[in-house]
Amino acid sequence: MKEILRIIIGLTISCLVAAVVMGSVFAITDRAKKHNEHVKVQETMLGLLGYGKANPPPSELRFATIYRYILNENGNIRLGYMLPVFENGRETFEFMIVTPDGDFVEKLPLKIEPDAASEGPERETALKSALKRSTIFSFADSSIVALKGKDRIAYLLPSEFPGFKTFIKVMLALDARFSVIGLEIMEHEEDPGLGAEIAQPYFKNQFKGKAFDRLKELKVVKEPLPDEYKLALEGKALGKGAVSREEVDALRQKYQGKDIFAITGATISSRAVTDGVINAAKKFSYRLKALEKVIAAQQIAVAF
């Protein structure tokens, strides 16, 4: 009996110590980690649009984010869109509720600062005070519209889907006609050397430039990636030292209509990414069209 007690106490104490250590490290690092992630997302967004250190973004470039929520109003499923709007020249948010078929239900003003809107908990408190108490809501996804002045230059879609091991988080960039501008893998835990190759340029850049109609029917083929295509995807041109953009573009053009070449030894991961990208693009184009119809009918002064 004494033995058991000692074991129990020993284990409990070591677990507590471990918990305290991990907890305090988490408390110390959490802010810096969040900040790093935020910076990474910003950099990725600009990178997908072709801006970076060498090519700084123009000052009129801005991002407007639409947050989509799923609501349960006493058993009725509704979609809630948190839309950035212009009100007296200031940017605020408005919450619009529609049925799953795209019929307008109601719209509510939201009390939230534009800077605070990127934080999930802040949005939740704002929504709680705006919605009826009995309504249950949960965050679905967000879509970012990149604008240059008043023109939409791209849609940036953070997306998440199951990979070979756990979820793969990506950021997909579509142009105004839903063709793929680029794909960036944000977070994944696939196997190094196999599934982790999805983050390599020779895989993710295969999506670049695929038109929306082609994207919808995109498949994964288990064929070796042609060498010249690989070089083009990696941004290197053929031949020693002869780096010309035209050559790379010509090669990319040549393989534009091709399907996605699977990564050797990681067909499941390749398929997961391809299906995830197709899904994200398809659903987004469908939802955006439905949303725009409602916005036009309700004459909401949206900021995108």
Next chain:
Amino acid sequence: MKARKKTNSQLFFNGILKENPIFRLALSMCPAVGISTSVMNGILLGVAVLFVQVFSSCTISAIKNYIHPRIRIPTYTLTIATWVTVIDLMLAAFVPAAYKEMGIFVKLIVAFAIITMRLETFACKNPVGPSFWDGVGMGLGFTFGMVALGLVRELLGMGTILGYDVLGFRPLLFFVLPAAGFFCVGLMMAVFNYMEIVYNRRRKAL
């Protein structure tokens, strides 16, 4: 153990050659087979293991007198998991550039046999100093093994070393696939065993 006490430098080299975790102790074969597809992977995983091994070894040898023998294995796992979490969070917060490369490797480490085994056979019987050197030796030995495997597999499979094209063609793509990992590990073990036989024979001849 106490009968033949080793000096720190002996402990250090013990892990690299005589008791190399991969080729001599045949521990942590999963990463050795699965991840050693390139030199870079080997280095990153090796460095991650090195840190976790050293920290865990020191922790366990410092608190060894307070651990009830019946619950030592859970305590080891707890210690390793804590260090892995701490390193993971620290990297993510303060060295995001390194985290981008190392992140997936660090999370894999919790289940590595080599770390638990060194805690069980060495750290819980020795003071902090020797445990530290044993940890460093084992970590470097693991890194060395992973790099050696990665070198062979990357060169033969992709024709590159550290991503630089060396051969200009791919001799045998088979070598980057998981199955070839077993072949490589087996062949390397044979080489190490052969070296030991030759070494012992020469020593006898002297």
